[in-house]
Amino acid sequence: xxxxxxxxxxxxxxxxxxxxxxxxxxxxxxxxxxxxxxxxxxxxxxxxxxxxxxxxxxxxxxxxxxxxxxxxxxxxxxxxxxxxxxxxxxxxxxxxxxxxxxxxxxxxxxxxxxxxxxxxxxxxxxxxxxxxxxxxxxxxxxxxxxxxxxxxxxxxxxxxxxxxxxxxxxxxxxxxxxxxxxxxxxxxxxxxxxxxxxxxxxxxxxxxxxxxxxxxxxxxxxxxxxxxxxxxxxxxxxxxxxxxxxxxxxxxxxxxxxxxxxxxxxxxxxxxxxxxxxxxxxxxxxxxxxxxxxxxxxxxxxxxxxxxxxxxxxxxxxxxxxxxxxxxxxxxxxxxxxxxxxxxxxxxxxxxxxxxxxxxxxxxxxxxxxxxxxxxxxxxxxxxxxxxxxxxxxxxxxxxxxxxxxxxxxxxxxxxxxxxxxxxxxxxxxxxxxxxxxxxxxxxxxxxxxxxxxxxxxxxxxxx
Amino acid sequence: xxxxxxxxxxxxxxxxxxxxxxxxxxxxxxxxxxxxxxxxxxxxxxxxxxxxxx
Numbered sequence: 001x002x003x004x005x006x007x008x009x010x011x012x013x014x015x016x017x018x019x020x021x022x023x024x025x026x027x028x029x030x031x032x033x034x035x036x037x038x039x040x041x042x043x044x045x046x047x048x049x050x051x052x053x054x055x056x057x058x059x060x061x062x063x064x065x066x067x068x069x070x071x072x073x074x075x076x077x078x079x080x081x082x083x084x085x086x087x088x089x090x091x092x093x094x095x096x097x098x099x100x101x102x103x104x105x106x107x108x109x110x111x112x113x114x115x116x117x118x119x120x121x122x123x124x125x126x127x128x129x130x131x132x133x134x135x136x137x138x139x140x141x142x143x144x145x146x147x148x149x150x151x152x153x154x155x156x157x158x159x160x161x162x163x164x165x166x167x168x169x170x171x172x173x174x175x176x177x178x179x180x181x182x183x184x185x186x187x188x189x190x191x192x193x194x195x196x197x198x199x200x201x202x203x204x205x206x207x208x209x210x211x212x213x214x215x216x217x218x219x220x221x222x223x224x225x226x227x228x229x230x231x232x233x234x235x236x237x238x239x240x241x242x243x244x245x246x247x248x249x250x251x252x253x254x255x256x257x258x259x260x261x262x263x264x265x266x267x268x269x270x271x272x273x274x275x276x277x278x279x280x281x282x283x284x285x286x287x288x289x290x291x292x293x294x295x296x297x298x299x300x301x302x303x304x305x306x307x308x309x310x311x312x313x314x315x316x317x318x319x320x321x322x323x324x325x326x327x328x329x330x331x332x333x334x335x336x337x338x339x340x341x342x343x344x345x346x347x348x349x350x351x352x353x354x355x356x357x358x359x360x361x362x363x364x365x366x367x368x369x370x371x372x373x374x375x376x377x378x379x380x381x382x383x384x385x386x387x388x389x390x391x392x393x394x395x396x397x398x399x400x401x402x403x404x405x406x407x408x409x410x411x412x413x414x415x416x417x418x419x420x421x422x423x424x425x426x427x428x429x430x431x432x433x434x435x436x437x438x439x440x441x442x443x444x445x446x447x448x449x450x451x452x453x454x455x456x457x458x459x460x461x462x463x464x
Numbered sequence: 465x466x467x468x469x470x471x472x473x474x475x476x477x478x479x480x481x482x483x484x485x486x487x488x489x490x491x492x493x494x495x496x497x498x499x500x501x502x503x504x505x506x507x508x509x510x511x512x513x514x515x516x517x518x
Contacts, residue, residue: 280480303506328480335492336499382465389474397466
């Protein structure tokens with residue numbers, strides 16, 4: 001009898017071990033797969049920006065976008081990852097209530113030297129750090145790509161890379177630490193909820209771009225002497241539209257990476273997935289709501305513009321306007337909000353253009369304005385939802401005031417660093433290319449290759 | 465619009481979207497459907513007007 005019990009105990013232990021291995025491999029694979037999915041966002045931004053550029057600038061726009069991605073990864077490794085874990089409680093760098101923040105904690109897990117380095121490289125006992133780092137590094141690269149499109153056809157390459165690093169490896173990371181972390185002061189004190197990063201990724205990047213655009217100035221020929229704007233068409237609208245659709249594909253990876261899988265030592269739950277705040281969520285919620293958001297945004301933009309560029313921008317706006325609450329919105333409500341975002345999109349972009357801002361791809365509007373619109377709307381519809389785990393009355397709840405505070409902080413975390421850093425670069429002569437170079441075309445000035453060496457070639461005759 | 469009387473996730477064991485248990489899901493579904501129909505009517509009218517010029 002005793003031997004049978006011992007045998008059963010051993011079998012249970014073996015089964016538990018096997019289940020643990022399966023769960024750990026699932027968790028690691030889950031985040032690992034978000035990385036190539038999010039790289040599709042960058043394939044999309046690459047196509048989108050190159051299509052939106054005139055033919056004389058097509059390759060330099062591509063080079064700039066590729067460099068933003070390439071510099072974002074190492075700089076996020078060098079210090080961005082530390083910022084996320086070190087900053088949640090604000091500038092005190094102290095440990096928060098969940099015990100997963102502060103300078104000491106960050107220095108123990110997110111520095112590339114000393115004992116901390118064990119979590120920053122291959123380690124058979126750590127199947128989480130690398131994939132988490134990878135997902136966050138791709139969030140960072142997304143912010144840089146958002147800014148990248150707005151400034152095409154006149155920015156200096158190195159100046160742009162410096163701006164991208166400030167945005168991607170610092171500014172948005174501070175926003176994430178404050179509003180996208182269980183110890184973040186915006187969450188613990190104001191109940192800010194931004195599940196899909198409408199504010200802390202999109203709005204921060206969009207308003208960072210606005211700060212840069214003010215100092216960068218419009219492209220030559222964009223505005224007339226009386227202040228009216230000219231439309232500067234990109235050389236390949238179909239490429240731009242397909243790029244936008246690729247961004248939508250990549251968003252599924254982006255939003256998937258916002259989910260914390262269950263069953264691991266670092267998970268919030270043993271039996272169900274959660275948001276980054278430790279509140280419950282399901283992938284089914286995302287499937288319902290993302291699809292409805294895409295549809296609502298496209299339809300809203302179509303009825304107002306009939307323009308495929310704005311329709312696909314409307315799809316992005318649909319997701320961004322609902323991203324803060326994709327975990328708790330009802331799908332029909334998601335559709336209505338996304339539709340409204342698609343409807344107001346072009347109007348908001350035109351309003352900005354009338355203020356003399358030359359945003360070549362509408363990034364400030366799609367990501368900035370609509371991002372804040374989504375953050376604030378969640379305060380209206382989601383008021384009363386617990387923002388964290390815990391007993392009623394002991395944890396903050398989502399509120400309109402809290403979401404407005406979050407929106408203001410996200411705006412400032414984007415706009416102020418963008419404006420100041422581009423102002424300094426401008427003083428140093430590192431922001432804008434000379435007028436002659438801009439008129440000649442950035443490819444001729446910067447790129448030892450031709451985008452279309454045969455021009456738009458006529459097809460060869462078909463075989464008989 | 466938290467659909468449970470106690471503002472804690474520990475009491476949530478099922479639907480957790482805004483307005484669950486109220487008329488809101490039905491109303492928003494109706495509005496969303498109406499938007500689709502309205503947009504198609506407007507779209508048809510606009511396209512017919514433009515097409516008639518050719």
